Amino acid sequence: MTINKLTKAAGAIAVVLGLSACGGGGSGTTSATAGASSVGTITGFGSIFVNGVEYETRGASIIIDGNPGTESDLAVGMVVELTGSASGATGRALTINASDELEGIVQSNSVAAGTGTMVIMGQTVTVDLNTLFESKVAGVTTIDQVAAGHIVEVSGYSDGTGSVFATRVEVKAPDLATYLIDHPNGVEVKGVVSNLDPAMQTFDIGTMAVSYAGAIIDNDVTLAADLFVEVKSVAGIDGSGVLVASKVELEDDGVKGRQGDDGEEFEIKAVISSPFDGTSFSMDGTTVIVTDNTVFRSGDSSGLQTGILVEAEGNFNATGELVAEKINFEDEGDTEIQGIVADINATGVNSGTVTLQDGSVITVTNSTIMKDSRDNGMTPDTRFNLQALAIGDFVEVHLFVDTTSGDSVAVKLERDDP
Known part of the structure; x- marks a missing residue:
């Protein structure tokens, strides 16, 4: 047997959301719920395991990136939105919707020994030893072999402003021209609009400058700062380092993160993106309120710092903030x-x-x-x-x-x- 300590990837943003309440420390235990709704990573099959619950999938409607699919199209490491019902550690799925976070052109790769970062169309993608890797390109068998110009699909969780934590990375093609043969709609990136310049018809997604001068803008969408969008491109990145958009679509009604209805029960597992200020902190665009009644497990409020993985469970208030009843500090494995x-x-x-x-x-x-x-x-x-x-x-x-x-x-x- 070989044992070695592993360095955790910094800046990871791993998010698992759902109404089914998972136990802390990765135990995967779940309280009885009805009408469960969950967003999380597929960890296994037989039917399908998401957020510690084994969901029966017979009769479920499965959508892959907006198109009808089957269970065979799903893979471990994909992030899915699942609706159905759950009781204990088992449940039944009614709908399963899988959507990648990014499918784009690699600009640089500094991953070594399974951990590190890649820059993909202006997004800093963090991978760790729990990130799943696949490749359809001959000669690329490990993630450190991914090179600039390769087209990769990333499943995971994003803060919308240029940081993505990858749960799964798949190399799709050696270059854009090859990729477009089977993917005529082009590469795509999601994020929050910043540095909008209507005169120049440009904006930024993360550190990627986007030109929408010749793009189709989704129906009734008025581009504005902080709008959450998906950009598609068939031309790729031009000589000036600008992504030439062919289409801009609204994503998740234009709002990044979950802002639920008053009284709605919710659970989110994520790496903290904005630290605790004495009242609240942020996770994947969701504001979490800490009160005197919040119960902590394996830590306390002093540990609510950027980059720390926690699980928060509670109910949304009237302004769309999650009031935490419980906060568990999660172990990523070391x-x-x-x-x-x-x-x-x-x-x-x-x-x-x-x-x-x-x-x-x-x-x-x-x-x-x-x-x-x-x-x-x-x-x-x-x-x-x-x-x-x-x-x-x-x-x-x-x-x-x-x-x-x-x-x-x-x-x-x-x-x-x-």
């Missing part, structure tokens, strides 16, 4: 172990324990990211879960130690070649 599987004790489709040959016992939960990355003559299982794991398999596990139970809990379990 230890990696490798080894051969000696025993498996499955208590569910994707829950139980895995024992390695050296005696290490790893707890797998509904929230564990499950990934099959074998390529030594084996076809990776895109629906990999604990039931598919076998004694003798080689695994790499990113984990944390639960301070309450003392268990080693897997954040990500990846089956790979020895």
